[in-house]
Amino acid sequence: MAEITFDGVTKIFGDDVRAVDDLTLHVADGEFMVLVGPSGCGKTTALRMLAGLEEITSGTLSIGGTIVNDVLPKDRDVAMVFQNYALYPHMSVAQNMGFALKVRHESKDEIARKVGEAAAILRLTDYLDRRPKALSGGQRQRVAMGRAIVRSPQAFLMDEPLSNLDAQLRVEMRLEIARIQRLLGVATVYVTHDQIEAMTMGDRVAVMRGGQLQQVDTPQDLYDHPANEFVAGFMGSPPMNLLRGGLENGADGAVVVLGAQRLAVPPRYNASHDLGLGGAVVVGIRPEDVEVLSGAEVAGSITTRVERREALGAEILVHLSLLDAEGTSAFVVNDAGAVVTRPSTLVAKMGPRAEVRVGDTLRVRFNPERFHFFAADSGVSLRQA
């Protein structure tokens, strides 16, 4: 078991494709680190460099304090679980799991003992003589895990291991993987594009975009205090509402001007955020922090129109446009350069029995404790550390 350190690691494919750009990240011994981001963000390349399957263009990568830039994959003592499991089709489950030990010339008794132990942990004991093609997706996934476990490696590397499973099995397996990782206490780097996996499994989550690390933090801190617009929009489903507006000094303090409507900024944000009045700003508010009001107009509320309604059973998502002075719809302006696709509407959550129809006019109020502010040009959070 060991810690892993990326120190300014860069990977350039060809002459100018910068897949990973100056990645600095530390994974503590026993920690479950999730690398998350959209397709092409460099998370898999980072993992493959760690496994030794890609050469490092610059920077240093160390496992257990030893720089492994030029160390062959077989000498790094890491085990990898692949997206499509990569089980050896001509071998039985037991042979698959014990193969790495056999390559290391461990004795047959020792291999059988370790395979048996891993199979018991993974509930695979009854399937040891089967070939991979005779297993279900979940069982194959567990065999792939077993192949990693038996080696007792310094680190587990997992490349989207759940993406080939159906939704229900994915939920089961992510609990299973998290359980096994905690049981074994081995440093794990887990790559996924699924932010729910990232939130539920990781001790810490590293969000990547365009080869660059955007933020690394615990799942809850990442959700509560995103470092920039991208992280705010990527983590959470539905994503955070991001509204562009102008920040002005009103009679009772700062206000955000959203088209024809004005939103008062609670005074406490002046202390915790570098707001800088007079400029453009992006206000972020999570859908669960948008309260739909009934009855008369309330101070601090804004007027919206229901553009779309999605009934999910447990709740209803309403997509809202802001109304301007003439009462016509104005859609929320989003960050056009963002990789994450965001709705052009404001999303709010309502109870499953709420009487709401497309075209209805709703007044909504944002939870004043849960505002997020981002610079309009750079997208960086205005929150002061």
Next chain:
Amino acid sequence: MTTPLLERPPGREGPATAPRPGRRRVRTGRAALFVIMLGVAVVMLYPFWVMIFDSLKTEAQFLAGKGFSLGSWKALNSVIPVGQQVLSSTIICCASIIVIVLIGLPAGFAFSKLRFRTSTLIFLVIVSAMMVPLQAILMPEFVNITKLGLTSGYFGAVIVYAALGTPFSVFLFTTYFRGVPDELIEAGIVDGLGYFGVLWRLVVPIAVPAIATVTVLQFIQIWDDLLVGLLFIQNTSQRPITVGLAVLSAGRTTSIPELMAGSFISALPAMLVYLGFQRYLVKGLTMGIDR
């Protein structure tokens, strides 16, 4: 009143018993296909029937058109050394195929899975050699092999057959290995294998259909070939069966029943090899194409 469990609902009996037009069309199509395949089978098997039928006669019975005898089979070995020639053919075939597979496997693995400069160019050059007919290079090859003094044994013929068959095997193995997921190779590397370890312990076991395909196709080609055996094996005691039969048929008095018996013996190994490996053939030829 209770309803019987197995009672058919009213109005469904008619459609259930009368064949539907679509199903009838499928049956007619299958019948037509069966007749066509039967015709093709007759055309293909007729020469074998003639070989067997005519070999079971003496020369006199063959000319008279009636009677059966094992005489030609008994006389065959006194006319040509059938056993020795079948052995020669087997040695030449096996040695050539071993060389072809041993070169084709790593080359195909390298072209499909390893990234190196000019790999595409080298691959195209090798594969383009498949387009060169044997006759075009026969004389230069003969001159070279003779200069090297390799025409007295099997070695010269084996080299020529291996050179002719290797481009095809490289092409087939490359195509096949392109269908093998890269992750399988990478899993082997992370598990502690080098490239040769991956090739030998992971790739070869799953390349059995491709190996079988190369083996069958090359076996049939080499076993049936006359020209290379005739030119590159000068020692008459090491002639393959095809050369032996050619000599027999070129004799002043050719016994057709003996020639048929020899031809049947000559054809049999290729058929057996084909029948033994045929279940791998389609998979070996098509894997990688559908990607």
